[in-house]
Amino acid sequence: MRPAWSEQFDATLLAPVPRALPDAVSREWAWGGATGAGIDVAIIDSGIDGAHPLVGGVDSAVAFHFDPDADDQVAAETGPHDDLFGHGTACAGIIRRVAPQCRLHSLRVLGERLTGKGLVFAAALRWAIEHRMHVVNMSLSTGKSDYYAIFHELADLAYFNRVMLVCAVNNVPGPTYPSEYATVFSVAAHERKDPYGFDVNPVPPVEFGAPGIEVEVAWSNGRTITSTGNSFAAPHLAGLIALVLSKHPELTPSDMKAVLRAIADNSR
Amino acid sequence: MTETTLADLAALATMAGPAFAPPESARLLDAIVVTAKELFGAAACSIGLLTEDESEIVFTTATGAGADDFVGTRISSGTGIAGWVVSTGQPMDLSGLRADQRFARDVAEQSGYVPDEILAVPVATDERVLGVLEVLDRDVARVDSERDMRLLTLFANQAALAIQAADVFAHLGRSLLDAAARVSPGVQIANVIVPTPRNGSAGDLAEIASLLSELRDAGPRERALAVKVLRDVLDYTRGRDRRRR
Numbered sequence: 204m205r206p207a208w209s210e211q212f213d214a215t216l217l218a219p220v221p222r223a224l225p226d227a228v229s230r231e232w233a234w235g236g237a238t239g240a241g242i243d244v245a246i247i248d249s250g251i252d253g254a255h256p257l258v259g260g261v262d263s264a265v266a267f268h269f270d271p272d273a274d275d276q277v278a279a280e281t282g283p284h285d286d287l288f289g290h291g292t293a294c295a296g297i298i299r300r301v302a303p304q305c306r307l308h309s310l311r312v313l314g315e316r317l318t319g320k321g322l323v324f325a326a327a328l329r330w331a332i333e334h335r336m337h338v339v340n341m342s343l344s345t346g347k348s349d350y351y352a353i354f355h356e357l358a359d360l361a362y363f364n365r366v367m368l369v370c371a372v373n374n375v376p377g378p379t380y381p382s383e384y385a386t387v388f389s390v391a392a393h394e395r396k397d398p399y400g401f402d403v404n405p406v407p408p409v410e411f412g413a414p415g416i417e418v419e420v421a422w423s424n425g426r427t428i429t430s431t432g433n434s435f436a437a438p439h440l441a442g443l444i445a446l447v448l449s450k451h452p453e454l455t456p457s458d459m460k461a462v463l464r465a466i467a468d469n470s471r
Numbered sequence: 472m473t474e475t476t477l478a479d480l481a482a483l484a485t486m487a488g489p490a491f492a493p494p495e496s497a498r499l500l501d502a503i504v505v506t507a508k509e510l511f512g513a514a515a516c517s518i519g520l521l522t523e524d525e526s527e528i529v530f531t532t533a534t535g536a537g538a539d540d541f542v543g544t545r546i547s548s549g550t551g552i553a554g555w556v557v558s559t560g561q562p563m564d565l566s567g568l569r570a571d572q573r574f575a576r577d578v579a580e581q582s583g584y585v586p587d588e589i590l591a592v593p594v595a596t597d598e599r600v601l602g603v604l605e606v607l608d609r610d611v612a613r614v615d616s617e618r619d620m621r622l623l624t625l626f627a628n629q630a631a632l633a634i635q636a637a638d639v640f641a642h643l644g645r646s647l648l649d650a651a652a653r654v655s656p657g658v659q660i661a662n663v664i665v666p667t668p669r670n671g672s673a674g675d676l677a678e679i680a681s682l683l684s685e686l687r688d689a690g691p692r693e694r695a696l697a698v699k700v701l702r703d704v705l706d707y708t709r710g711r712d713r714r715r716r
Contacts (some may be wrong), residue, residue: 204564204590205617249555288555313558314549317525317600320558343559374562375592375624417566431564431620 205416206374206433208391212402212412217469220405224465230399233466234443237450239302244445245336246298246438247327248291248343250284251309257296257421262306267327269319276319277326287314289423293430294342294438296421301398301442302449308336313343321350325357328368328381332361337448340441342371342434344379354381362386367444367456371437372409383408386456388444388463392416392436395468401440403467411463413439496637500532500630504604507626508535511619512610515584517541518594518630519553520602528553528602536607537584552591553603560600562592562620590619594627594634601634 210216222228243262253261263281270278286292295307310327312320324345331339339361345354358381361368370382372391382389385407392415393402402412415436422428444459454462464470500518508516515535519528522545530544548554556563566588586607594602604627609619686694 204611204619206562206620249558287550288552288558290555314554317521317548317558343561346560375621428565429567432561434561 204431205394206392206431207376208372208409208433209393209412209416211404211406211409212391212393214394217402217412218405219469219471220403220464220467222465222470224461228462228465230466233462234446234450237302237446239305239442239445239449241452242302242305242337242445242449243308243335244298244302244305244338244340244441245308245310245331245334246291246294246340247310247312247324247331248286248294248340249288249313250286250291250311251295251307252286252289252292252421252423252425253283253307253309255292255296255421255423255425257299257427258292258307259299259303260307261295261309264309264311265327265330266311266315267323267330268315269323275322275326277323279326279330284309284311286311286423289421289426289428290342290434292423293420293435294340294441297398297418297435297438298340298442298445301439302445305338305442305445305449308334321345321347321353325350325353328354328357328361332357332364332366335364336366337452338367338369338441338445340369340438341381342432342437344370344373344382346373346377346379348378351380355384357381358384358386362456365455367441367448367459369437369441369444371433374432374434388440388456388460390415390437390440391433392431398439399443400468401443401463402469403464410460411440411467412436413443415439496633497532499633501534503626503630503633504532504534507604507606507623511590511606511623512613513606514586514608516604516606518602518604519546520594520634521548521557521600525557528557535584541584552589553605556591556593556603557600560593560595562590562624564588564590564620590623592620592624592627594630596631596635601631604630 251258251261264284266280266284267277269276291309298305298307310331312323312327328339358368368381368387370387370389372382372389373379381387388411389409390411390413391409393412394416396414396418398414404410404412413436415433416431417429418435419427419429420435447459447462448454504516504518513535515533515537517530517533519530521528525548527545528548530541533541546553548557552563552565569587584607588608589605590609591603591605593600594604604623606623686697
């Protein structure tokens with residue numbers, strides 16, 4: 204089964220892209236010997252089960268929830284929390300597999316109540332930027348146009364602070380924020396399973412394709428399941444970005460896009 | 472009709488709630504799950520709707536394996552597959568569930584049947600998520616099954632339209648009846664509609680209708696101006712929506 208946008212990464216349809224950088228910028232140059240060590244990766248999702256064997260612990264956890272009496276109507280609680288759905292644990296397991304020594308930070312925005320969830324999501328993203336996370340994985344988005352400007356401001360703030368925002372696009376057609384913005388790394392699923400394999404789409408807005416169709420992922424309570432969604436493509440790319448950053452911490456988001464374009468599976 | 476009778480009627484309308492929905496809406500939801508189950512070659516199909524305070528999902532419509540016992544089941548909107556779908560507005564597809572008995576049991580509690588595979592999509596309008604549409608153990612060997620997520624979303628969109636139409640009808644009907652109970656000679660009905668979080672649009676529409684009726688007494692130039700203003704507002708709104716898309 205194919206989520207929306209994934210058809211663009213069909214092997215028969217995907218055009219090769221010119222690599223644009225010298226051959227010296229290879230996968231060996233980008234991540235040879237890298238482990239993700241020293242890189243902080245925030246996962247904005249349903250929480251992370253740090254005890255899951257495929258996750259191997261989290262370095263910090265903050266749960267955000269809607270509170271009409273709090274500043275900006277969002278309260279944040281620092282400390283261990285559960286994953287109420289399993290989805291955040293799935294994303295964490297994928298990132299850990301690709302970048303085994305990165306530091307994982309769970310920013311939980313889902314699983315308590317639905318009220319004010321756009322505000323809660325935005326508050327978590329602001330927290331990630333202010334705390335200088337190197338990479339932020341967002342396998343969720345909002346389609347509400349009320350949040351267009353808020354997320355645009357945050358995406359720009361992240362870009363100027365060298366925080367790399369990796370966003371899954373919607374699984375069904377329709378606008379979503381912040382995955383549509385030019386400064387983020389927007390990702391859809393392709394059919395291949397190689398965790399280090401990814402494509403660059405020469406026809407934006409979705410710029411990257413990574414594994415996300417019938418992939419085996421970690422889930423809550425130590426389980427693993429098979430699932431499909433652009434949700435699982437994003438953490439593959441987030442893991443790869445963490446890997447590259449751990450070897451080349453000087454790269455900016457635009458540098459990173461150029462490097463990824465040069466070493467993508469469909470780069471020629 | 473006397474004031475007392477109208478007041479009684481308004482109170483009845485408020486209590487009756489969903490009974491004021493067009494009777495076709497429940498039948499349409501039934502038809503949607505039956506058609507989806509057949510089309511996907513699935514074991515079961517169901518629709519769960521968020522409660523007013525969005526804390527729970529109530530399964531109102533189901534067909535196939537386990538359906539009889541499942542209708543009326545309430546689950547928390549803060550957990551599980553259905554909870555994820557209504558929280559994020561994103562579809563979810565999970566398979567290989569029977570390999571993990573604990574998982575299968577959890578899913579069974581949310582679906583009335585122990586499936587090996589589940590595809591769940593949001594039932595949503597542009598404004599908000601109303602619930603979830605689930606298909607259990609569909610035939611994935613069907614031609615074109617790779618488009619199932621998108622196809623099931625089209626069914627969910629139909630369900631959303633049916634629910635939305637019933638919702639608007641129920642709230643508009645209740646608001647107008649409530650206002651009718653309190654209207655007196657010389658008072659416009661739009662002025663006695665009590666705004667509530669759910670009838671905001673109904674109140675607006677009634678006010679627009681009331682204003683338009685006043686244009687009867689205006690001259691042709693004023694009426695032409697009113698038409699132009701309304702058209703400009705609609706053109707602006709349509710253009711804004713297009714830009715947002």
